[in-house]
Amino acid sequence: xxxxxQQVTGNINSFNTVNFIAELDDEGHQILQWLSxxxxxxxxxxxxxxxxxxxxxWVLETTEFRKWRDGxxxxxxxxxxxxxxxxxxxxxxxxxxxxxKITPMLLTISK
Amino acid sequence: xxxxxxxFHAQQEQSTTNMLGAxxxxxxxxxxxxxxxxxxxxxxxxxxxxxxxxxxxMVDVLKKAITSLPRLFICxxxxxxxxxxxxxxxxxxxRQIVRVSPGARVFLTGRPHIDDEIVECFNSPLRIPLxxxxxxxxxxxxxxxxxxxxxxxxxxxxxxxxxxxxxxKISEM
Numbered sequence: 123x124x125x126x127x128q129q130v131t132g133n134i135n136s137f138n139t140v141n142f143i144a145e146l147d148d149e150g151h152q153i154l155q156w157l158s159x160x161x162x163x164x165x166x167x168x169x170x171x172x173x174x175x176x177x178x179x180w181v182l183e184t185t186e187f188r189k190w191r192d193g194x195x196x197x198x199x200x201x202x203x204x205x206x207x208x209x210x211x212x213x214x215x216x217x218x219x220x221x222x223k224i225t226p227m228l229l230t231i232s233k
Numbered sequence: 234x235x236x237x238x239x240x241f242h243a244q245q246e247q248s249t250t251n252m253l254g255a256x257x258x259x260x261x262x263x264x265x266x267x268x269x270x271x272x273x274x275x276x277x278x279x280x281x282x283x284x285x286x287x288x289x290x291m292v293d294v295l296k297k298a299i300t301s302l303p304r305l306f307i308c309x310x311x312x313x314x315x316x317x318x319x320x321x322x323x324x325x326x327x328r329q330i331v332r333v334s335p336g337a338r339v340f341l342t343g344r345p346h347i348d349d350e351i352v353e354c355f356n357s358p359l360r361i362p363l364x365x366x367x368x369x370x371x372x373x374x375x376x377x378x379x380x381x382x383x384x385x386x387x388x389x390x391x392x393x394x395x396x397x398x399x400x401x402k403i404s405e406m
Contacts, residue, residue: 146262146266149271149274150261150266152274153261153266153270153271153274154258154261154262154266156274156277156283156285157254157255157257157258157261157270157285157286158250158251158252158253158254158255158257158258159246159251160237160243160246160247160251160252160254160255160258161255162236162237162238162255162259163259180366180368180369181361181363184361186359186360186361187359187361189359190338190340190359191338195335195336196335199355199356199357199358199359200331200335200337200338200339201327201331201338201339201341201351201355201358201359202338202339202340202341202358202359202360202361203341203342203343203348203351203358203359203360203361204340204341204342204360204361204362204363205342205343205344205345205347205348205360205361205362205363206342206344206345206362206363206364207344207345
């Protein structure tokens with residue numbers, strides 16, 4: 123297993139809430155339910171499994187990405203938009219080189 | 234770090250308040266539930282029989298939960314798959330949130346057609362156009378070839394063709 127993979131996996135765990143929820147009191151559980159029925163961390167597990175190591179890593183090296191990540195608070199534009207056509211590669215590669223896979227990579231910088 | 238995945242098939246369920254609520258949920262399950270969130274819950278239970286928060290209140294609770302954090306990455310994937318009404322509300326809410334939280338960073342992905350909406354909402358967002366690189370395509374193809382279910386139909390020539398022609402076609406798209 124590559125160090126990159128381990129890093130991502132470790133960080134995925136911080137995204138996964140299951141372990142933490144167990145420590146909440148009754149009201150806490152009710153509050154989580156009440157806040158939203160959505161459970162994005164479940165989808166996240168799926169994306170993680172499908173992700174091919176290294177694909178899309180070049181995004182992390184772009185000037186825009188670095189500026190966004192490292193820029194001084196209040197001075198840098200806090201919003202970064204990555205856009206692409208779903209058709210790019212789909213016909214030939216069938217499984218898209220998917221932008222979803224960039225999101226888990228961000229976990230590596232969010233510790 | 235909090236994250237959401239938008240999905241065409243879940244547009245109904247993925248209302249703006251549900252999506253913002255999911256972010257709060259992620260924050261709460263890691264950092265504990267803030268007193269402010271608890272109060273909002275008790276209030277809602279008492280006055281409205283447990284009804285969910287209205288959008289402005291949800292934004293308010295989220296703002297309070299985020300301002301104290303030195304750094305927070307908010308990642309939203311496939312924003313174009315979110316219903317247009319919800320998308321606008323979500324972006325507007327994010328705009329309000331980042332305004333009061335200098336440590337927050339928002340990472341959005343989506344198809345190019347929502348670019349105008351994003352530029353309109355956030356003053357001058359940083360933007361990166363995504364296309365799979367040659368290396369990305371090659372790694373993907375190698376992965377697929379190694380999992381070939383009928384390896385007897387494969388030979389060096391075919392493999393070579395796959396590895397050359399597909400990346401070439403994609404780069405011409």
